[in-house]
Amino acid sequence: MEQPWILSGKISSQAREYGKTLCVPGAKIVDIADKIEKKILELGGKPAFPVDVSLNTMAAHYAPFVDDPIVLQKGDLVKLDLGTHIDGYVTDTAVTIEVESEKYKKMREAVHAAVEAAIAVVKPGVKVCQIGAAIENAIEPYGYNPIRNLCGHGVGAWEVHTKPTIPNYDNGDQTTLTKGQRIAIEPFVTDGEGFIKDGKPSGIYALVNPKPVRLDGARKMIQHILKEWKTLPFTVRWVKHIPNYQFLLNYLEKEGVLMQYGQLPERSGGMVTQEEHTLSVGEGVLTR
Ligand code: MN
Numbered sequence: 001m002e003q004p005w006i007l008s009g010k011i012s013s014q015a016r017e018y019g020k021t022l023c024v025p026g027a028k029i030v031d032i033a034d035k036i037e038k039k040i041l042e043l044g045g046k047p048a049f050p051v052d053v054s055l056n057t058m059a060a061h062y063a064p065f066v067d068d069p070i071v072l073q074k075g076d077l078v079k080l081d082l083g084t085h086i087d088g089y090v091t092d093t094a095v096t097i098e099v100e101s102e103k104y105k106k107m108r109e110a111v112h113a114a115v116e117a118a119i120a121v122v123k124p125g126v127k128v129c130q131i132g133a134a135i136e137n138a139i140e141p142y143g144y145n146p147i148r149n150l151c152g153h154g155v156g157a158w159e160v161h162t163k164p165t166i167p168n169y170d171n172g173d174q175t176t177l178t179k180g181q182r183i184a185i186e187p188f189v190t191d192g193e194g195f196i197k198d199g200k201p202s203g204i205y206a207l208v209n210p211k212p213v214r215l216d217g218a219r220k221m222i223q224h225i226l227k228e229w230k231t232l233p234f235t236v237r238w239v240k241h242i243p244n245y246q247f248l249l250n251y252l253e254k255e256g257v258l259m260q261y262g263q264l265p266e267r268s269g270g271m272v273t274q275e276e277h278t279l280s281v282g283e284g285v286l287t288r
């Protein structure tokens, strides 16, 4: 396996473990994201996407905003989702922390059992529906639901989400995996119905069509994005030093140059846990 993947995985793993120590009552979630992103840089990587700190019924895609006022409270169920890239080689990992509480311990155990059961069936030739079945079967005895419309994915060079889709239940998909293929497995568990819906705008953007635009400031912003992140996701917090950044982001989104992700809350208001690891099929877990 190439060295950059191994290093990328190690950094993601260390940054995740560091992030867990930051989830204490009174911590501002924007500080948690800043500190984890700084740690990734110190370890020699770059964030592959903005650190997500999604609380309670929010399953994913909550990237703290500039001056985000949210502070962790005792009992919060925190999903930390982060990634590293080394020259575009992406690894993606996530963990759930419950702030000074054990109320959702079973739901945390269920998602841990699910990700481990999935990892255990991964080998060259496995069908992706078999991974989904392993996840579903591991969660079932705990009495919770997997979130069915969120899934794992391939990771590529300069791509966080690529083929194949790794389902969180047995969806019948017969796609098989091959040795050396890199995939992220990310079960979500909920005491709700088991579906996410599109939420509010997340402030997470990605460049989708770097076409010529009229405004000089917007052209400069496109150049900055291409230089720093290419097509990887970035957040409003990362461009706050640019004058009129929110105006320019809105303009570029309207022009179709940028797309903005939505936050992903559980549809029925269920609490959510998540774990995620990136693997190289037949070669091991990169983010242990
Ligand atoms: Mn992730």
Ligand code: MN
Pocket: 092, 152, 153, 184, 186, 276
């Ligand atoms: Mn992922």
